[in-house]
Amino acid sequence: AQSVTQPDIHITVSEGASLELRCNYSYGATPYLFWYVQSPGQGLQLLLKYFSGDTLVQGIKGFEAEFKRSQSSFNLRKPSVHWSDAAEYFCAVGANGNKLVFGAGTILRVKS
């Protein structure tokens, strides 16, 4: 069965510092991978996605993610975090029949 692990429940970074959020997946075939962001009480917004091709994908708001098949990872990065990036981030893997399986999420706090 497909699964996604986000090892960090909470992460706190200083404004202007770099960020990396970890995501490991389990999936038998070539995965479709996604990162979503959620502000409190809101729906999820797609940050970026990987289907095939270049393993480094660029997304909105200055985020990027790198697909590493050998490590079954799809970590999200940002070189300089802004206070407005504080939110919850979800990694997801595409499963059979168009279903997405989500990780438990990582809450990002940004300190000034």
Next chain:
Amino acid sequence: DGGITQSPKYLFRKEGQNVTLSCEQNLNHDAMYWYRQDPGQGLRLIYYSQIVNDFQKGDIAEGYSVSREKKESFPLTVTSAQKNPTAFYLCASSRQGAVPEAFFGQGTRLTVV
């Protein structure tokens, strides 16, 4: 503008009552989904539908029911059989096909008192 509309945003119900959450999309997507979100548990799939008049159970379907009479609508009923219904509910849709990119509504927070 195209998108997914969930209503209401907040819903309060007494224990033992059924309640229906609305989800409408104008993206012309074939597939629609309902997820439940609880703190620290991510999103768990309740039901999904890939075509009108057809739907499948997700991982936590017990105590819930759905219908898909129109392509643009996928209402979720939380029944009295759901033991712990207080949660944040998210509706999503996607194009039918190999790539499961989902678009989400703004959610409904259901509180049962």
